[in-house]
Amino acid sequence: MYDLLLLPDFTHLQFFLTCLVAFGGGLIRGYTGFAGALLLLPGFVLIMGPLPALNVVIISGMVGQLIILPNAIKRAQKNVVLSYGGGIFLGVYLGLYFLFQRDVPDITFFMGIFIILATLILVSGWKYKGPINNYTSGSFGTGIGFFAGFFGVPTGPLTGLFFLSLKEDIKIIQANIQCIVILTVFAFFTYFYFIEGFRSDYLLLGLIMSIPLAIGLKTGQYLFTFLPEQVFRPITYICLISLGASLCFNAYK
Template sequence: MNALVEAASAVLADWRLLGAVLATAIAGVMRGYSGFGTAVILAPVYSLLWGPRAGVPVMLLMELLVSVQLLPGAIKDADKRVVLPLGGAAALATPFGAWILLTADDDLLRRFIGGFVLVFGLLLMSGWRYRGSRPLPLNILVGTLAGLLKGSTGMSGPPVILYLLAGLEEAKRHRANLILFFATIAIVSVIPPALGGLIDLPVLLRLAVLLPVMALSVPVGVRLFRVVPDRLYRPFAMGVLLAAGGLALFG
């Protein structure tokens, strides 16, 4: 009992928790609005605050719970023919990516996460998208790449987002596709860190503090999706991505 109290006191007294709370609130609003944003914001920020091996498991557990929260309202609108092969391939590849998380140098991995988010944000700002068709072999290839990234960095979104946003579907379909994809790999992604001993008491205590912040922020984003035009949301979202990537890369 004393060990639990001491660990909780250490987590709550750490100034870095305040930064994590702010980042979590912003990520929750983005996730509720667009269907993505949790990993690409929180992976670099949490890695900067606590290091990848301590920060990424917190984000993975949160991603799992947020996916459960959003999935019922999105599953009927998603294009399952495209998303399920993507998610299946990603789920199979995730454990292989987790080997990198368990063995890579912490500082090097943090800078890779920051640089990757920075490049992703710049690509989104440029308007570049994949413009081709979505045949099954390509779905599996993109899903495999996403799974390797999920396991190693906690971020499966960037290749899938650029790939899925290529179509002419309405925003509601894009959002549902992303929510379904993230849900299909959320459970698999937490297994390797758990087996590798990365989900320890400090991780669970940080999750206990940050999860209510995320739970309250996601519905705010869902409501904003119904009233805020995309042209007003996008500059804010892109700015957040660039800031998060830059902090992890150069911090």
């Protein structure tokens, strides 16, 4: 029981940087609705390593996301979200199984590759243009979930591009994405909880990091009301590509 009250042996600087990364990830997720973990994960990996970082991202992301979940559920399209979410669970479990067959440096390297590729796809502006129904939603969710699990990145940039193809109000689309993000993180959580296990010290750190993450989420939502995307997105993309490249270059050192 007392193990759950332990924190990692961090310096004050490491703890401050972890809080800063959590806030930044929340800020991006609050503004875009889906890309927060692309910043959270590489930032945490550079501070504490890939597997502890996943522990912290999963816990902080899940708790931090809960503050915007009630409104998201009210607005979301339930059938599409549930079919997509079911696919996410299946894909994440398969992907994580293969993830844990690799060595830690490989995990770090592939995380970096995923973050760079996902960011480039976001930059390209690609959107899904096919039909959207329960079958396509479930299939797309399974594929995205697999890649998220395989690369160890519990995020949904491609999920965002899938839902942005809907001809719906932007608030409904954002609600769909937010629901899928929490389902993705929850899928990671259940896999770790029931199969891999959590490190108790990073479990508490994840709970603490949910606070700056939640503050970032609210700040991002506020910025969304008046800050043009032309200003926010390029800065975000540069940061993401830089962090992804850092993971790749530092993976085998």
